[in-house]
Amino acid sequence: MMRERIENPNSYPFSIPSLKYTNLIEFNNPVTFFVGENGSGKSTLLEAISYQCGFNSAGGGRNNNYDVDSSASDLGDYIRLSWFPKTNKGFFLRAESFYHFASYLDELAQEDPTFHYQGYGGKSLHQQSHGESFLSLFTNRFGEEGIYLLDEPEAALSPARQLTFLRVIHELVNKDHAQFIIATHSPILLGYPDAQIYNFDESPIQEIRYEETEHYRLTLNFLTRREKFLYELFRDDEE
Numbered sequence: 001m002m003r004e005r006i007e008n009p010n011s012y013p014f015s016i017p018s019l020k021y022t023n024l025i026e027f028n029n030p031v032t033f034f035v036g037e038n039g040s041g042k043s044t045l046l047e048a049i050s051y052q053c054g055f056n057s058a059g060g061g062r063n064n065n066y067d068v069d070s071s072a073s074d075l076g077d078y079i080r081l082s083w084f085p086k087t088n089k090g091f092f093l094r095a096e097s098f099y100h101f102a103s104y105l106d107e108l109a110q111e112d113p114t115f116h117y118q119g120y121g122g123k124s125l126h127q128q129s130h131g132e133s134f135l136s137l138f139t140n141r142f143g144e145e146g147i148y149l150l151d152e153p154e155a156a157l158s159p160a161r162q163l164t165f166l167r168v169i170h171e172l173v174n175k176d177h178a179q180f181i182i183a184t185h186s187p188i189l190l191g192y193p194d195a196q197i198y199n200f201d202e203s204p205i206q207e208i209r210y211e212e213t214e215h216y217r218l219t220l221n222f223l224t225r226r227e228k229f230l231y232e233l234f235r236d237d238e239e
């Protein structure tokens with residue numbers, strides 16, 4: 001983070017507690033997760049990294065310059081990335097822009113469907129369900145070395161498909177040396193072996209063990225003691 005350039009440290013995005021005191025984040029693992037409460041700054045940082053990679057901020061790779069909601073990143077000019085070997089291949093995908101991306105692809109494909117759908121399962125993403133199209137994007141389009149930035153990919157995926165997705169990540173990491181940075185609330189995705197997890201509920205952002213994340217603990221508690229959990233949750237209403 002290049003703090004010397006910041007004019008107003010009390011305005012967005014510098015005012016976000018997790019980012020306020022974070023100066024350096026190291027990515028030591030091919031798979032890194034960002035976790036933290038809603039609004040803790042995960043998307044803001046992911047967007048800034050995408051901006052520095054030269055990806056379209058609305059989601060997509062370097063060659064997908066469609067202009068849906070493509071706000072320049074507010075944080076992007078204030079961070080510096082250093083990585084080796086440097087690559088500008090990859091993709092930024094956020095759940096809410098996936099629909100727009102599918103529409104953009106349909107527009108392109110009007111001229112040459114075979115060419116434009118070839119990386120996406122051979123047909124319009126709109127003709128596949130949300131989860132199917134998401135996985136077809138990964139299994140077809142992502143087969144190369146690169147950096148993949150994903151904002152809450154679980155939004156599209158059933159629990160079984162999340163497991164499939166873990167396998168896809170595993171293959172891309174091992175075969176293609178891909179790197180993933182994923183903002184997520186999913187206790188299943190977070191369980192990827194030996195992943196680095198950054199907790200945005202701390203300031204500065206801190207690494208956290210899987211079993212210590214609220215996502216793991218709360219889900220475990222809910223599943224193992226659901227009745228007691230719900231009793232406590234609703235108790236005030238009933239008294």
Ligand SMILES: Nc1ncnc2c1ncn2[C@@H]1O[C@H](COP(=O)(O)OP(=O)(O)OP(=O)(O)O)[C@@H](O)[C@H]1O
Binds near residue numbers: 016200
């Ligand atoms: N353009 C903006 N201007 C001002 N504040 C913003 C803007 N975008 C986001 N914020 C605020 O910045 C904070 C961090 O938002 P961000 O989207 O990064 O959170 P997040 O951790 O990704 O949340 P979630 O898990 O809900 O997706 C929030 O309080 C949000 O309201």
